[in-house]
Amino acid sequence: MTPAELAAAVLDAARRVVTARGLDPTLLPETTTVARPRQPEHGDYASNLALQLAKKLGVKPVDLARELADELARTDGVKSVEVAGPGFLNVRLDAAAAGALARIVVQQGRAYGRSETLAGEKVNLEFVSANPTGPIHLGHTRWAAVGDSLGRLLSAAGAIVTREHYTNDAGAQIERFGRSVLAAARKEPAPEDGYAGEYITDIANKILEAHPDALDKGEEFFAEVGHKAMLAEMRASLERFGVHFDVWFSERDLHNGGAVEHALEELRKQGHVFDHEGAVWLRTTDFGDDKDRVLIRSNGEKTYFAADCAYYINKRERGFDRCVYLLGADHHGYIARLRAVAACAGDDPARNIEVLIGQLVNLVRAGEPVRLSKRAGNIITLDEIVDAVGVDAARYSLARSSTDSVLTLDIEEITRQARENPVYYVQYVAARTASVSRNAADLGITRGDDFDAALLVHEKELDLLKALGDFPAIVATAAELREPHRVARYLEDLAGTYHRFYDKCRILPQGDEPVTELMRARLWLNDAARTVIANGLDLLGVTAPERM
RNA sequence: GCGCUCGUAGCUCAGUGGAUAGAGCAGAGGACUUCUAAUCCUAAGGUCGCAGGUUCGAAUCCUGCCGGGCGCACCA
Secondary structure, eight states, X not given: OOHHHHHHHHHHHHHHHHHHHTOOGGGSOSOOOOBOOSSGGGOSEEEOHHHHHHHHHTXXXXXXXXXXXXXXXXXXXXXXXXXXXXXXXXXXXXXXXXXXXXXXXXXHGGGTTOOOTTTTOEEEEEOOOOOTTSOOBHHHXXXXXXXXXXXXXXXXXXXXXXXEEEEOOSSHHHHHHHHHHHHHHTTOOOOTXXXXXXXXXXXXHHHHHHOTTGGGTOHHHHHHHHHHHHHHHHHHHHHHTTOOOSEEEEHHHHHHTTHHHHHHHHHHHHTOEEXXXXXXXXXXXXXXXXXXXXXXXXXXXXXXXXXXXXXXXXXXXXXXXXXXXXXXXXXXXXXXHHHHHHHHTTOOHHHHEEEEEEOOEEEEETXXXXXXXXXXXXXXXXXXXXXHHHHXXXXXXXXXXXXXXXXXXXXXXXXXXXXHOHHHHHHHHXXXXXXXXXXXXXXXXXXXXXXXXXXXXXXXXXXXXXXXXXXXXXXXXXXXXTOTHHHHHXXXXXXXXXXXXXXXXXXXXXXXXXXXXXXXXXXXXXXXXXXXXXXXXXHTTOOOOSOO
């Protein structure tokens, strides 16, 4: 029996009690959940439904809980129901009902944990969106890891996800970049307002190799060829990191294709565009923004914000119900105006646009803060991180904490982390379970078509079964809250539970011991654990190795 | 000044109103003729920033204060 099935049984019982008492059944919630109590004496699962309902129904919580308990106790697979404290229901399951979970997990395989809660939703997930004036650095890397995992989570919840990278290739920064590369090609120092760093010289050299006459062509040529080379590098770094963007969207295309004018017309139709002091404005204050925003400056130039509007409208016209933006905390001021753009376009900001803000990564070296500057060229790149610790450890450490909190990474620790990163604790479960399977195969022991679930009664077996049962709810919550780190934390917990099971419960025969049904049952449990670890790691873009 | 956000163990961080607040790392002690010790076990470590409020119940929600980060362009 899965937690979801038990929760449904609790709700059914409540419906019967409420109906029998002649109370209003519409006061019942549509769904409920059961929780895993921390104390074992509080049972396998607990429900607080009686506490939540009592006030609404105008009855005493404990009385309602007692009636619910009696009703619920008649459910197949439920061994006992106790009322505790102010009105909790503490439920215990039959061994066979608890053990059956291993069967469910193994049978569902890769599908275990997936759901249909976002079925049919077309989601545009924009993240990283780094300027093509430098390599992908540590700050972007956090969004690469988190954004890609979020995409996997949303897909697991049934959504159709398009991963998109927006490239600001239309601004003055590209000109500065071109001047910087040209200067490097001429062996001159970087311009005052330009970019420095080895990568600029590398690009300059590459351009000179491919185009020996480049120096005659001027800075526009260097800007053009240089930023395209930069983009290719960024793409290669991200692919190596396991992050694939379905669409690389160019701001310049937006301008050249007339999308900005089109957006202005659309916004004008909705009645939120006005002229003031020679400039064209969008009245974003109608929808909660602090101040109105300029679309076209009095000198006739379109603002970056105008492109933002066009981009949003373009996404909607491409059929995306939900436009999700993953931005760094230094852009949180954009939330209000982006939401206002959606509203100005006649959309529902609560549904069509979602701006997620993540805190920045703080870098220290041996406790001393390190200021990163692309201009100064002292950045830590994605490639350097991957070289130092590998893709799995890098992705895991960036995705395992909430994006609400500032992540502090010690450069020295990152390289040391290769050994102490919790990802290995989780991956080791994958390796151990695979090893058990290999050994079983060597001994000629097969899992069989089925097993006696009632044999799984050891405390560590039951703990593991319950932990495996939590997975679908964890995935659903992580997807709903857009918080991939929940998956990582769950996996660490599950890994501990598996290691303790492995330590206490021998799976395979030793010496010439005969093969028992318990061993077969444990083999199912072992495979179930491997399935969940692998599914969970996959949501984080981390491998589940067969050996370590 | 206004806005967003964070404040939990020595450090890095979990904990979407539930029962006695957790993990990893660091540090103390123990377990390898191993189904892989990248593991397990034991002990230690806390005014959940402070003060009020809401609630049967608050680390979690509300208000105020203190402290840190970030942002407040006819820049990109």
